[in-house]
C-alpha cells in the first residue's frame with residue numbers, strides 16, 4: 495500500500511497516469527435502450543485520462559468482427575474519471591452522438607455504417623484496441639438476444655453472467671436497478687450488476703416507447719475506508735513510537 499502510494503506520487507510528478515490500463519470486467523453496462531438508441535456503463539475502477547474505449551455492435555466471430563453494423567469510439571478526456579461514475583450515451587445512432595462524460599464519435603469502417611441498436615438479436619461489445627477492428631482487451635458486453643447466436647464471446651475473455659449481460663430476449667429497454675451504495679469496494683458491485691435479477695425493463699417491440707426514457711445515471715459509491723496515505727502516516731507514527739521506546743529502554 496505504501497509502495498503503491500510512493501509509486502503513484504512518482505508517476506504523478508512525472509506526468510504519467512498512475513492508473514493501470516483497464517482490464518476485462520472493469521466497466522459494465524448499466525442500461526440498454528433500443529428505442530432511444532442509448533447505453534450506459536459504470537466504471538468499477540478509475541478510468542485514466544485519455545483512455546479510448548471502442549464500442550461495436552458487429553458480431554465477433556472469435557477472431558474478427560463481421561460487418562454490416564457499426565463501431566464507435568469513446569475517449570475519456572483530459573481528466574481521470576472516478577470509479578463509480580456512470581457514463582451515458584443518449585444518442586448512439588446519430589452522426590454526432592452524445593456522451594455524458596468524455597467524447598463519443600463514430601468510427602468509419604468499410605461496410606459498417608449502421609449505428610442502430612436493435613430491439614432483437616443485438617450484442618454490443620466494449621473493448622480496448624489498437625483500432626476499432628483490432629481489439630486487444632474486451633471489457634464488457636451486453637445482448638438482448640443470445641451471445642451464441644447474436645454475438646459470440648469466443649476468445650474475448652468475457653463470461654456470460656460475469657462481465658457479459660444477457661437481457662431478456664428482445665428487450666427494448668432494460669437497466670440495472672440494484673444497489674449503488676453500501677458496498678465497501680467497487681469490485682463488490684460487479685456481482686450485483688451482473689445479476690439480471692437486479693435489472694428492470696421491458697421486452698418486446700412497440701408500446702411503451704422508451705425513446706425518451708432517461709436511465710439512472712446515479713454514481714456508484716463505497717463506504718468510507720481509511721485512505722492509503724492516512725494508513726501510511728499511522729504506520730509511520732507507530733514505527734517512530736517504537737523507535738523512541740526502544741531508545742528509552744536501551745538507555
Ligand SMILES: [Ca+2]
Nearest residue numbers: 528529611612
Ligand atoms: Ca433502435
Ligand SMILES: [Ca+2]
Nearest residue numbers: 551563610612
Ligand atoms: Ca445494430
Ligand SMILES: [Ca+2]
Nearest residue numbers: 551552616617
Ligand atoms: Ca449486432
